[in-house]
Amino acid sequence: MDREVHHNGVPGSVASPRVSIVLPVHNGAAFLDEAIGSILGQTFADFELICVDDGSTDETPAILARHAVADRRIKIITNRPNKGLPGALNVGFAAALGELHSWTSDDNIARPYMLERLVQALDTNADAAIAHANYSVIDAQGTVIGFQKVGPASDILFGNRIGAAFLYRAGVTRKLGGYDTALFGVEDYDFWLRAARSFRFVTLDEDLYLYRRHDGSLTDQRALHIHRMVAQVIRRELAHVRDQDLRARVLFEHGLASRLDPRLEMLWQAFKASPLLALRRAPAIARHLTFHLVRALSPRTGLKRKTG
Missing domain, CATH: 3.90.550.10 (Spore Coat Polysaccharide Biosynthesis Protein SpsA; Chain A)
Structure with missing residues (x-):
């Protein structure tokens, strides 16, 4: 049944x-x-x-x-x-x-x-x-x-x-x-x-x-999947937004928010929507990219992703 x-x-x-x-x-x-x-x-x-x-x-x-x-x-x-x-x-x-x-x-x-x-x-x-x-x-x-x-x-x-x-x-x-x-x-x-x-x-x-709130309620693998789904629904919603400045601000907000997913495509779309805003956010963008580069090169991180 x-x-x-x-x-x-x-x-x-x-x-x-x-x-x-x-x-x-x-x-x-x-x-x-x-x-x-x-x-x-x-x-x-x-x-x-x-x-x-x-x-x-x-x-x-x-x-x-x-x-x-x-x-x-x-x-x-x-x-x-x-x-x-x-x-x-x-x-x-x-x-x-x-x-x-x-x-x-x-x-x-x-x-x-x-x-x-x-x-x-x-x-x-x-x-x-x-x-x-x-x-x-x-x-x-x-x-x-x-x-x-x-x-x-x-x-x-x-x-x-x-x-x-x-x-x-x-x-x-x-x-x-x-x-x-x-x-x-x-x-x-x-x-x-x-x-x-x-x-x-x-x-x-x-x-x-x-x-x-539970400690360890999400594995890295599951959390990464959720982060990517958030990016997916945001891209969908932005199809309804005509204001380019708002689009850029939303894309940068989400593009820089994830500690699990670098969201490079989202940041690129934000840059194209507002290069001036990208210039103002340059320090935050640099920190974000550095964090994900170090994370990607870390042996411990790589193992965690495989076994999460």
Whole structure:
């Protein structure tokens, strides 16, 4: 069976919640209880939590089943075989009943008032389709180790400024057709880039989420692939940009950003778009090229790439 849908069977299950939250999980038992608990503890309670078990082989199914028995707002969808994160998100949102959509990860924590504040933001700004907010970064033990202030969506070409705490209208999901399964690793950035072409964002200057960072969560090989996909979606978006100065600034920003990929073609395109800007960025370009040259010649780096 490709997909199994389990409604928890508790009488009186919510038929049409205001918010649908998708929680995709693949072997995420370590932090799953805390992640689910943070959603169930929201001050805004009119939601469904759609947990998509994406082919887990650890204790994830048992944890999900236990929570579903205890709370009728939880649905469980099981993918066999697993579809990957963007595919799991699409499966979850295909089952969503709410007029507002969000998703969270199995190792992150939503602050208790996250949904309340994001719903209020969209209710107050009827012309906006997406609300997003700042977040803190935590380590594996849950200790706060950083803070991320999100930027306005107008700066999204320069990087993913939307962050991890967000809520958007169901019409966004319908118009964009969900998440691109070919862009696993940058599916969220791709989604926001496409959304920014058609929808208005509202930014909350509030810390509403705890994003957990894992040491060694990506191999060098996987991280390099993600860096290259970012460059791919940026090139695509720049096809919609007529302003040559903006194109050059975006190309230089991304061209110089990666410590894994020299992005020489991107830098060359930036130079052609604005030689004057290239002259001003010459010191940064020189440092970037020197770093990648040394890295390429390092025996240790070469071995890491082969075995990553």
